[in-house]
Amino acid sequence: MKIVFKIISIIIRGVLFAIIYCLSVIVSEVFTIYQLIKLILHPSKNQFNPQKTPLKAKNA
Incomplete structure (x- = not known):
């Protein structure tokens, strides 16, 4: 019975995860x-603002 309970608990843990x-x-x-x-x-x-960044890149 303990082995069956362990298997069931592992399955439940996997499903929950x-x-x-x-x-x-x-x-x-x-x-x-x-x-x-x-x-x-x-x-x-x-x-x-994506419009401002290319201008800064061109000026620098």
Whole structure:
């Protein structure tokens, strides 16, 4: 019985780890998509303005 219990606990741990890993990946994907949408909708509010950097590079 102890061996069966150990196997079941290992399987449960693996499943829990997989679920947590998938959730973290989904959250990071959603966050990056949200950041992209924010960039597209509010480019002036963003600290990194891509229009300013090439000018600085050309002047220097």
